[in-house]
Structures are given as C-alpha cells and as structure tokens.
Amino acid sequence: MADLHLVVDRAAGGLAAQIAREVREAVRSGRLAPGVRLPATRDLARDLGLSRGVVVEAYEQLVAEGVLESRTGAGTRVAAGAGRQTAEQNPEDREGWPHYGHRPTSPDLGTFPRQAWLAAVRHVLATLPNDALDYGDPGGVPTLRRELAAYLGRVRAADAPPDHVVIVTGVAQGLSLAVQALARDLGRRAVLAVEDPTSPRQLPLLRRAGADIVPVPVDREGIVVDALPHDADAVLVTPAHQYPTGVVLSPARRAALIDWAGRTGALVLEDDYDAELRFDRDPVGCLQGLAPDRVVLAGSVSKALAPGLRLGWVAAPPRVAHAVRLARGELDLGSPVIDQYALAHLIAVGAYDRHLRRMRREYRRRRDALVRALAEHLPWVTVHGISAGLHLYAEPDADPAGLVAAARAAGLSAEVVTSAHGSPGLVIGFARLPAHRVTEAVRALAARAPG
Ligand SMILES: Cc1ncc(COP(=O)(O)O)c(C=O)c1O
CATH class of the missing domain: 1.10.10.10 (Winged helix-like DNA-binding domain superfamily/Winged helix DNA-binding domain)
Known part of the structure; x- marks a missing residue:
C-alpha cells in the first residue's frame, strides 16, 4: 500500500x-x-x-x-x-480545467438549422412588443412554457401544465437547482443515488449543489432499483438512453423505481438524455408522466440544436418548480428572452420537429456505419446499447485508455468512462462523423489499436 x-x-x-x-x-x-x-x-x-x-x-x-x-x-x-x-x-x-470542446456527446454543429433559427429570430424581432424585452418571469417566458408543456406532453408523454415548466440554461442547471432546493428543504446535504457508470462531468456540479453521491449499478435493464440505498433523498437517472451504457430503463424497472420513490418519499431526477434521438422506434415515454408528483424531468436543446444555446427546461412537481423559479430570480433573473421566443416559434411552426426528423435519419446512418465498421475491423470491441443518441458504448477486453488514444489519433471523438462497480468502458461519438468517412476512420483506429 x-x-x-x-x-x-x-x-x-x-x-x-x-x-x-x-x-x-x-x-x-x-x-x-x-x-x-x-x-x-x-x-x-x-x-x-x-x-x-x-x-x-x-x-x-x-x-x-x-x-x-x-x-x-x-x-x-x-x-x-x-x-x-x-x-x-x-x-x-x-x-486543470474541464475540456469544453469536441465531446463525444455533442451533436453535429454543422447541421445547426441556421436558416430556421434566423427566420425565428427575425419573426420574434418583428413582432415582439417592446415591453417583452424587459426583465421577464425568471421561470421563463409564458409562450415558451406553454409550447414546451404541449410539446413534452405530445412527444414525451409528460404530464406538466405550463406553470410546472421552468426554463433553465440546460439540464446541468436544472439538476443543480433541483438538488439545491432539495438540500435546502432537508436542512442538510442530500443523499443522491446516481447511476454507475455515469457522466463524470456532472458529479462536481451535483456536489456543489449540495449532494453526496452514492453510485448505484446499472445492468441491461438500467439502474438496479434493488440496490438503491434506503436513505437516498433522490435518485438521478437517464431512462431514455442511459449515459454511457446506452440501455433503456425497462418497464419493470420503471414501475419499481416509481414504487420505490413512492415508498421512500425520494425525488426522482429524470435527465431526458437523448430521448428525441431514438432511431429504431418511438422512444418510451418519460417517467415524469407516470408520477408527476415525484419526478423532475430535465431536458434541453443541447442535442437537438446546440449546447451553446444554453436553453433547457424542467417539468417538476409544483414545489420544486417554484423553488427552481425562485432560484433563477435570486441568481441571475432568468434566461435571455429573445432565444426563448425564438425556440417557442421554432416549435410552434413545426421546424423543431422537422429538424429532429432529419437529424434522426442522418445520425442513424452514421451509427449504423460505425457499428458495421467496428464489427469488421475491431471485432473484439462489443458495442452495447440501443440504436439511439450520439455515441456508442463498448466494454473492450483491451485497455480502453489505449483505445481512446488510438481513436483520437484516428480523428474520432472518444473517452474512457470508469465505473465503481464494473470495468471501464469506452465512449465513441459518431455525431460529427459523416457516414462516408466512417470506414476510413475505423481502419485507422484498428491500425493504431493496442494488442
Ligand atoms: C448525461 C448528461 N446529462 C446532461 C448533460 C448536460 O446537458 P445540458 O447541456 O442540457 O446542460 C450532459 C453534458 O454533457 C450529460 O453528459
């Protein structure tokens, strides 16, 4: 030792x-x-x-x-x-500072719908009354909250009236403020169960918000509900597409999780990660729709449009929605209003849905090409998870760090994800990799791969 x-x-x-x-x-x-x-x-x-x-x-x-x-x-x-x-x-x-660029989980920013966004902003600037440019409701402009409540009900089977929807700068801020509100309510740090493996990037912000993290294993059906600590105040899950393993929370586990939350009084924080990017079928509805009094749904436009917009939402039980809105009022007086109206317009005219439909087709092509190329050139790397999202997850026999270095040298975006309970895994992003370049990149990776 x-x-x-x-x-x-x-x-x-x-x-x-x-x-x-x-x-x-x-x-x-x-x-x-x-x-x-x-x-x-x-x-x-x-x-x-x-x-x-x-x-x-x-x-x-x-x-x-x-x-x-x-x-x-x-x-x-x-x-x-x-x-x-x-x-x-x-x-x-x-x-000594987080790396902000080129994450394997970022969308293809070259496909940002510039024309549609420009048209939305032009529409907003042509029609918005002057008063709307003043400080607004720190919980978000009512038009966007209404559009989102309807959109989330339609696309995600969420159950939240506009009053329970709060606009935030992204899932990161939504989770942060929800945890902060919980810790304040409890009068102590909150015990937060988090999937293992998880996105290591979010742990510092959750801790800063007042959470003590307890890692809970994930298997093929998602988080192992039986392994949740009895003293957890809340659990954070990615049911639509678990990050990083790519599994979907099974119907039985969904029911068990809701049941557990009802019995223990714990809050479920639902990161609606990759929900709109399911390629092989419609995504499963969100947990929030099953238990609106227990679940905080957090989503954003970071995958659908661009992370740099910093625009997201929470749909939460009234008490949490109120606390998050209050926090925005005390913290920074809310999100930029022109962007909020532009997003509301994009959703209202159907441009948001159209863009997503186009991107689903394109990302599916890229994912399929990558899976095929890996099977051919690196058959010992087994890909896990469903056909969705912007990254692949694999648990290779070989050292994932060596593979990450090889993948990066081959121009792929990749990172190692560690786990407290299992072996380290490998995440490879495919969002920015056009299908016609996949084979060449994977050949280059295979040539550099250790072992
Ligand atoms: C699992 C997971 N959830 C949420 C986020 C943050 O999303 P947002 O841009 O909406 O704050 C990230 C960012 O990388 C992530 O990996």
Missing part, C-alpha cells in the same frame, strides 16, 4: 479538491504508478486528521476522472491507464 505524502492546507478550505489535486499530481508525475494501492479512506483520513467523508469525496472524484479505480474487496488503486500519458489523453487534466 502506498504511503502518500500529501500537503493539505486546512485553512484554505476545499480539502477534498486539495487531496484530489495532490493525488492527481502524484499520478501524473509518476510518483504513484498504475496499479499501486492507495490507503483506505479511513486510514488516510486519520493520517491527515480530516473526516473520512473528505477523503471519500476526493477518491470518488479521481475514480470519476479515471485516475483511480475502485473495486469491492480490492481497495482503490491507481488506474491502469493513468500516469504520465494522462495529460496527453485528457487536455482538461493538463489545463
């Missing part, structure tokens, strides 16, 4: 972040080699004179980043793919 020489400044605060930084640095410099076992959280906490929770939080962060691996019974070790090359693989590590 490694003896860690960590320098922690107690007066400076942010102790978990300090520990995470020190360990990350030790791994990056080679002082801690891949495979080395770290002290148990209890022991390290005692050595440093800190509470165990602080060390647990630091370790969880590093597991989420792929720097450490945690296995039941085997303790926590430096991840196989971590080490000196990590900085090359993850520009965000090198910068």
Whole structure:
C-alpha cells in the first residue's frame, strides 16, 4: 500500500479538491504508478486528521476522472491507464480545467438549422412588443412554457401544465437547482443515488449543489432499483438512453423505481438524455408522466440544436418548480428572452420537429456505419446499447485508455468512462462523423489499436 505524502492546507478550505489535486499530481508525475494501492479512506483520513467523508469525496472524484479505480474487496488503486500519458489523453487534466470542446456527446454543429433559427429570430424581432424585452418571469417566458408543456406532453408523454415548466440554461442547471432546493428543504446535504457508470462531468456540479453521491449499478435493464440505498433523498437517472451504457430503463424497472420513490418519499431526477434521438422506434415515454408528483424531468436543446444555446427546461412537481423559479430570480433573473421566443416559434411552426426528423435519419446512418465498421475491423470491441443518441458504448477486453488514444489519433471523438462497480468502458461519438468517412476512420483506429 502506498504511503502518500500529501500537503493539505486546512485553512484554505476545499480539502477534498486539495487531496484530489495532490493525488492527481502524484499520478501524473509518476510518483504513484498504475496499479499501486492507495490507503483506505479511513486510514488516510486519520493520517491527515480530516473526516473520512473528505477523503471519500476526493477518491470518488479521481475514480470519476479515471485516475483511480475502485473495486469491492480490492481497495482503490491507481488506474491502469493513468500516469504520465494522462495529460496527453485528457487536455482538461493538463489545463486543470474541464475540456469544453469536441465531446463525444455533442451533436453535429454543422447541421445547426441556421436558416430556421434566423427566420425565428427575425419573426420574434418583428413582432415582439417592446415591453417583452424587459426583465421577464425568471421561470421563463409564458409562450415558451406553454409550447414546451404541449410539446413534452405530445412527444414525451409528460404530464406538466405550463406553470410546472421552468426554463433553465440546460439540464446541468436544472439538476443543480433541483438538488439545491432539495438540500435546502432537508436542512442538510442530500443523499443522491446516481447511476454507475455515469457522466463524470456532472458529479462536481451535483456536489456543489449540495449532494453526496452514492453510485448505484446499472445492468441491461438500467439502474438496479434493488440496490438503491434506503436513505437516498433522490435518485438521478437517464431512462431514455442511459449515459454511457446506452440501455433503456425497462418497464419493470420503471414501475419499481416509481414504487420505490413512492415508498421512500425520494425525488426522482429524470435527465431526458437523448430521448428525441431514438432511431429504431418511438422512444418510451418519460417517467415524469407516470408520477408527476415525484419526478423532475430535465431536458434541453443541447442535442437537438446546440449546447451553446444554453436553453433547457424542467417539468417538476409544483414545489420544486417554484423553488427552481425562485432560484433563477435570486441568481441571475432568468434566461435571455429573445432565444426563448425564438425556440417557442421554432416549435410552434413545426421546424423543431422537422429538424429532429432529419437529424434522426442522418445520425442513424452514421451509427449504423460505425457499428458495421467496428464489427469488421475491431471485432473484439462489443458495442452495447440501443440504436439511439450520439455515441456508442463498448466494454473492450483491451485497455480502453489505449483505445481512446488510438481513436483520437484516428480523428474520432472518444473517452474512457470508469465505473465503481464494473470495468471501464469506452465512449465513441459518431455525431460529427459523416457516414462516408466512417470506414476510413475505423481502419485507422484498428491500425493504431493496442494488442
Ligand atoms: C448525461 C448528461 N446529462 C446532461 C448533460 C448536460 O446537458 P445540458 O447541456 O442540457 O446542460 C450532459 C453534458 O454533457 C450529460 O453528459
């Protein structure tokens, strides 16, 4: 077991972040080699004179980043793919700041419907009364809330009147403010069950909002409801297309989850991830429609249009909707109104649906081509998940970090996703890869792939 020489400044605060930084640095410099076992959280906490929770939080962060691996019974070790090359693989590590560009989960931004958006903005500017340009309702302009309530009812079988819909800057902010409201209600940090594996990017924002994260395993049917901790205040799920594994929450698990929430009084946070990008059939309706008093549905235009618009919504029980709206009022006075009216117009005239129909066809072509090319050139990489979304998920036999490096060198957008309960997986984005370039890119990947 490694003896860690960590320098922690107690007066400076942010102790978990300090520990995470020190360990990350030790791994990056080679002082801690891949495979080395770290002290148990209890022991390290005692050595440093800190509470165990602080060390647990630091370790969880590093597991989420792929720097450490945690296995039941085997303790926590430096991840196989971590080490000196990590900085090359993850520009965000090198910068000490998240990497914002070229995510495997981003849409093809070259297909942004510029003409339709321009027409919508032109329409808004030609017709909007001057007063509408004043500070608006921090919960969103009524026109958009009405359009979204109808749209979500029609397309996602949601059950939310416009009053229960609040406009936010995206799923990230919607979840953040819902967790914040929950923690405030509880008068303490909220115990939040989160799917494992999950998107590591959202963990810092959930923690910042006041959540203590408990990872809960995901299998072929989605989150394992029987494994939910009895003391969870809320659970965060991606039922339409689990990120990253790509499975759909099964009907039996949906019923079990709603039943569990009813029994425990917990809140279900439903990230409607990729819901509009199901290629082989209509998507399953959202959970929120089954239990509008227990479920907060969060969605955005980040996949359908562009993440840079920062435009999303929550459809929530009245108490949560009120708290989120209040928070926007206290925080930043709401989202830009012209964009909100433009989106409302896009939905009202059917341009939003038309764009999505076109993109579904195009993304399906790209996904099919990638699946075929992988089967031909990298048959040992088994693809999981349904025909949907903007990325593929695989659990390769080989080291995923090596594959990610090879994929990036071949011009593919890829990243490793770690799991507290299972093996690390590989996410490959296909949204920006035209079907005619797929074979060439996968051949280049196969030529560089380790092993
Ligand atoms: C699983 C998941 N949910 C939500 C988001 C954030 O979405 P938004 O742009 O709507 O804030 C991301 C971003 O990458 C994500 O990976």
